[in-house]
Amino acid sequence: MKLFSTLRLTAFSAVSAALLMLGTAALPACTKDVVLKTIDVQIKTNLEVDVKGGDLLAGTWTQELDPNSNADVRDNRSKIKKVVVEKLAYRVVESNNTPGTTGSGTWKFYLADAPADVFTLGTVTALDFEALDAADTVQDLPLSEAAKAKLVEAINSGKKVVFGFEGSVTERPSYTRFELRISTKIDVGV
Numbered sequence: 001m002k003l004f005s006t007l008r009l010t011a012f013s014a015v016s017a018a019l020l021m022l023g024t025a026a027l028p029a030c031t032k033d034v035v036l037k038t039i040d041v042q043i044k045t046n047l048e049v050d051v052k053g054g055d056l057l058a059g060t061w062t063q064e065l066d067p068n069s070n071a072d073v074r075d076n077r078s079k080i081k082k083v084v085v086e087k088l089a090y091r092v093v094e095s096n097n098t099p100g101t102t103g104s105g106t107w108k109f110y111l112a113d114a115p116a117d118v119f120t121l122g123t124v125t126a127l128d129f130e131a132l133d134a135a136d137t138v139q140d141l142p143l144s145e146a147a148k149a150k151l152v153e154a155i156n157s158g159k160k161v162v163f164g165f166e167g168s169v170t171e172r173p174s175y176t177r178f179e180l181r182i183s184t185k186i187d188v189g190v
Helices: 002-026 071-075 129-135 145-157
Strands: 035-051 058-065 080-096 102-111 119-128 139-141 161-169 174-189
Touching: 035 058, 035 071, 035 080, 035 161, 058 174, 080 129, 080 145, 102 145, 119 129, 119 145, 129 174, 145 174, 161 174
Parallel strands: none
Antiparallel strands: 035 174, 058 161, 080 139, 080 174, 102 119, 102 161
């Protein structure tokens, strides 16, 4: 009888060990971060092209954008798993110009801590500021993969981005305020 109990105990132990090994192999490892939600985030700043009566018609106007100015980015900073930049766009939100005043130039950006690494976004010609303000339309700026990667780097690390418009206007005084917006999808996890 003692032999039978020992055999039964040995068989139970072997079956238990085999089941434990099978169960462990079938369970996925929990080493990946879990994405809880994907949020649509627009990070915005305003850039003013302000030409006074005695100013030159040509110039460079810049504005710094801090990704942490957006509450979704700031509040989820430590939980951001992935950032996808979908587009960069601008619209005229205020224009105080004589009718027919236009602007031409090049949109650019760089990270505040690396001003020599400039990304050119696109060139515009004969932008009618008053018409764009009245139409309230959003204009997309072209983004290369390298430019998208640089914006993702800025958002992930909380680095400031400097946007610039280098160009000219046809009349002075001239005042136009652009809203720049980076549209992103951000995966937030634990």
